[in-house]
Amino acid sequence: xxxxxxxxxxxxxxxxxxxxxxxxxxxxxxxxxxxxxxxxxxxxxxxxxxxxxxxxxxxxxxxxxxxxxxxxxxxxxxxxxxxxxxxxxxxxxxxxxxxxxxxxxxxxxxxxxxxxxxxxxxxxxxxxxxxxxxxxxxxxxxxxxxxxxxxxxxxxxxxxxxxxxxxxxxxxxxxxxxxxxxxxxxxxxxxxxxxxxxxxxxxxxxxxxxxxxxxxxxxxxxxxxxxxxxxxxxxxxxxxxxxxxxxxxxxxxxxxxxxxxxxxxxxxxxxxxxxxxxxxxxxxxxxxxxxxxxxxxxxxxxxxxxxxxxxxxxxxxxxxxxxxxxxxxxxxxxxxxxxxxxxxxxxxxxxxxxxxxxxxxxxxxxxx
Amino acid sequence: xxxxxxxxxxxxxxxxxxxxxxxxxxxxxxxxxxxxxxxxxxxxxxxxxxxxxxxxxxxxxxxxxxxxxxxxxxxxxxxxxxxxxxxxxxxxxxxxxxxxxxxxxxxxxxxxxxxxxxxxxxxxxxxxxxxxxxxxxxxxxxxxxxxxxxxxxxxxxxxxxxxxxxxxxxxxxxxxxxxxxxxxxxxxxxxxxxxxxxxxxxxxxxxxxxxxxxxxxxxxxxxxxxxxxxxxxxxxxxxxxxxxxxxxxxxxxxxxxxxxxxxxxxxxxxxxxxxxxxxxxxxxxxxxxxxxxxxxxxxxxxxxxxxxxxxxxxxxxxxxxxxxxxxxxxxxxxxxxxxxxxxxxxxxxxxxxxxxxxxxxxxxxxxx
Numbered sequence: 001x002x003x004x005x006x007x008x009x010x011x012x013x014x015x016x017x018x019x020x021x022x023x024x025x026x027x028x029x030x031x032x033x034x035x036x037x038x039x040x041x042x043x044x045x046x047x048x049x050x051x052x053x054x055x056x057x058x059x060x061x062x063x064x065x066x067x068x069x070x071x072x073x074x075x076x077x078x079x080x081x082x083x084x085x086x087x088x089x090x091x092x093x094x095x096x097x098x099x100x101x102x103x104x105x106x107x108x109x110x111x112x113x114x115x116x117x118x119x120x121x122x123x124x125x126x127x128x129x130x131x132x133x134x135x136x137x138x139x140x141x142x143x144x145x146x147x148x149x150x151x152x153x154x155x156x157x158x159x160x161x162x163x164x165x166x167x168x169x170x171x172x173x174x175x176x177x178x179x180x181x182x183x184x185x186x187x188x189x190x191x192x193x194x195x196x197x198x199x200x201x202x203x204x205x206x207x208x209x210x211x212x213x214x215x216x217x218x219x220x221x222x223x224x225x226x227x228x229x230x231x232x233x234x235x236x237x238x239x240x241x242x243x244x245x246x247x248x249x250x251x252x253x254x255x256x257x258x259x260x261x262x263x264x265x266x267x268x269x270x271x272x273x274x275x276x277x278x279x280x281x282x283x284x285x286x287x288x289x290x291x292x293x294x295x296x297x298x299x300x301x302x303x304x305x306x307x308x309x310x311x312x313x314x315x316x317x318x319x320x321x322x323x324x325x326x327x328x329x330x331x332x333x334x335x336x337x338x339x340x341x342x343x344x345x346x347x348x349x350x351x352x353x354x355x356x357x358x359x360x361x362x363x364x365x366x367x368x
Numbered sequence: 369x370x371x372x373x374x375x376x377x378x379x380x381x382x383x384x385x386x387x388x389x390x391x392x393x394x395x396x397x398x399x400x401x402x403x404x405x406x407x408x409x410x411x412x413x414x415x416x417x418x419x420x421x422x423x424x425x426x427x428x429x430x431x432x433x434x435x436x437x438x439x440x441x442x443x444x445x446x447x448x449x450x451x452x453x454x455x456x457x458x459x460x461x462x463x464x465x466x467x468x469x470x471x472x473x474x475x476x477x478x479x480x481x482x483x484x485x486x487x488x489x490x491x492x493x494x495x496x497x498x499x500x501x502x503x504x505x506x507x508x509x510x511x512x513x514x515x516x517x518x519x520x521x522x523x524x525x526x527x528x529x530x531x532x533x534x535x536x537x538x539x540x541x542x543x544x545x546x547x548x549x550x551x552x553x554x555x556x557x558x559x560x561x562x563x564x565x566x567x568x569x570x571x572x573x574x575x576x577x578x579x580x581x582x583x584x585x586x587x588x589x590x591x592x593x594x595x596x597x598x599x600x601x602x603x604x605x606x607x608x609x610x611x612x613x614x615x616x617x618x619x620x621x622x623x624x625x626x627x628x629x630x631x632x633x634x635x636x637x638x639x640x641x642x643x644x645x646x647x648x649x650x651x652x653x654x655x656x657x658x659x660x661x662x663x664x665x666x667x668x669x670x671x672x673x674x675x676x677x678x679x680x681x682x683x684x685x686x687x688x689x690x691x692x693x694x695x696x697x698x699x700x701x702x703x704x705x706x707x708x709x710x711x712x713x714x715x716x717x718x719x720x721x722x723x724x725x726x727x728x729x730x731x732x733x734x735x736x
Binding site: 294344 | 477478520526527530531535536537538539542543544558560562564565585590603606607631680686687689692693696701702703704705707710711712713714717720721723724726
């Protein structure tokens with residue numbers, strides 16, 4: 001019998017903190033909209049499973065051996081058992097043995113486990129037996145959701161995880177997140193992002209001309225339509241900043257944000273996701289046009305009456321309602337929403353609350 | 369030399385239509401917020417590459433041979449060439465040869481290609497050479513973005529695609545979408561969904577009591593906080609429906625939606641995504657409480673003055689602003705947003721436009 005220690009450099013605080021930061025829910029979520037199972041918000045809940053030793057069984061079966069150092073009384077006995085089994089399926093990089101232990105991971109505060117993506121086994125052949133053993137271990141400990149983030153450069157581990165029953169949760173260019181729900185009954189893990197967010201800028205000058213564009217990529221049936229500049233907001237961008245940026249990018253015109261005047265909620269669009277589209281009233285600060293060659297075919301200042309008179313707008317319920325609201329706003333018969341920076345003590349951060357003007361006098365609100 | 373035909377059953381219209389439907393952007397997007405590159409909106413733009421024949425070269429190099437049937441003049445000559453090369457790296461399921469052809473795919477109207485996930489090669493060993501050949505082919509044709517959707521059950525193809533330079537774009541439980549941007553310069557493909565959307569229900573009865581909850585999973589520092597019921601909206605759910613549902617699920621109380629009174633925009637929360645949280649005013653239709661055991665510790669009707677007097681609310685800028693707005697709304701000094709179903713001729717579908725009341729008289733709007 002051979003006793004061997006796995007490579008187990010203690011993971012640094014910064015590594016763990018970064019792991020938790022990448023996966024945690026809003027520090028404000030206890031107020032906001034938590035779901036059944038949330039991520040750990042505190043590093044303190046992340047109890048690393050490290051300092052593993054491995055143990056070679058002569059018959060190739062799991063042979064637990066209690067580690068003889070750093071026994072943490074909070075851990076179960078199993079957590080201090082480390083294994084090495086014979087490689088019997090020929091996939092091991094070693095001719096004779098394969099290291100098996102619980103994957104480096106930390107607990108979340110909802111009974112789940114977050115595998116450390118920076119400490120996955122270097123040898124892909126070690127991954128399948130370690131994942132199998134980890135799942136048995138986590139099941140035994142009554143764990144619920146398992147979060148497994150695989151960086152792009154470890155894509156060879158994806159089919160291994162899927163074979164063990166993991167499903168995709170979400171992905172970004174540099175990684176894919178897989179999950180495994182242990183308990184019987186429906187999976188209570190929070191879902192992936194559900195929405196795209198877009199903005200449109202309604203810009204009107206003091207000659208009653210609207211800033212409009214024609215796009216390069218359009219459905220042929222909309223070929224003649226002059227429309228307001230629109231686009232998706234960027235990652236972490238504010239709605240009011242995004243509207244000003246899009247107008248500048250597409251037309252070259254500088255503007256100042258006035259109000260969000262309405263928003264549209266639509267479903268089953270790109271990638272089957274939903275879409276929130278915020279119509280913003282903007283005030284022009286410059287007049288000269290400089291068209292974005294990439295997206296935009298043409299831009300111009302169009303008399304408001306001509307803009308509204310376009311058949312494609314006249315025939316469309318949604319277009320017309322938005323135009324009505326913009327007209328009402330121009331005539332001071334309508335109030336939109338303004339963003340206010342508010343700091344919450346729960347996360348110490350500033351975020352934007354969009355709301356209407358709070359009037360001193362009585363107002364008639366939607367019949368209620 | 370051996371001439372052999374690849375398995376190439378013509379893909380059905382419904383398969384292709386489903387593929388396009390799953391990936392297309394909003395049929396309304398020409399009005400909405402298109403980005404530089406969008407998906408095909410019409411099945412007609414999907415020109416399937418099928419009816420392939422393969423050709424075996426005796427020296428293992430690509431040896432194009434023009435197919436002798438169904439020559440489409442719109443296609444380049446290369447699109448009608450089909451290949452089979454010798455399997456030289458030992459990975460082939462066949463000892464001697466491997467079929468190579470362009471992957472089944474359709475064009476999108478933005479110069480991109482959408483690979484058909486239902487017609488990936490059955491033999492995983494065929495995938496690498498087919499993908500390599502397809503990329504060469506698409507590069508030669510001046511294509512831009514390549515969309516490769518790999519179902520969960522074909523996860524063995526993920527590392528192959530990554531090795532060829534694909535990146536993850538997004539994932540849902542049943543699949544991962546990978547992309548490859550061919551041109552030099554920045555990738556112009558639309559991004560993944562960027563936002564989670566949550567709702568909170570402010571429910572107040574005619575005794576001036578607010579419906580409040582305490583959650584099971586909370587940060588210890590918020591242990592004493594009674595808060596309004598909150599939660600994420602479901603896939604394709606409306607904001608007003610989600611608010612009523614969340615209140616019912618967490619407290620058992622039936623309510624009627626009144627207005628969206630404000631929304632908060634915050635960034636870098638769960639999975640680094642942004643978050644839009646809509647505060648809804650709701651009118652109670654029942655009083656009896658039935659607490660959701662899974663998420664909620666306790667629920668009660670709390671006098672408004674007690675609710676507002678909670679230290680955690682008094683000390684928090686965001687909480688207090690929301691409470692102020694709710695108070696103003698109760699005192700008829702504030703108007704929120706109401707959803708109106710509007711049908712657009714551009715997609716023939718109904719969606720919700722949330723806007724304020726359009727008043728006949730003059731109003732003072734945010735100083736503009």
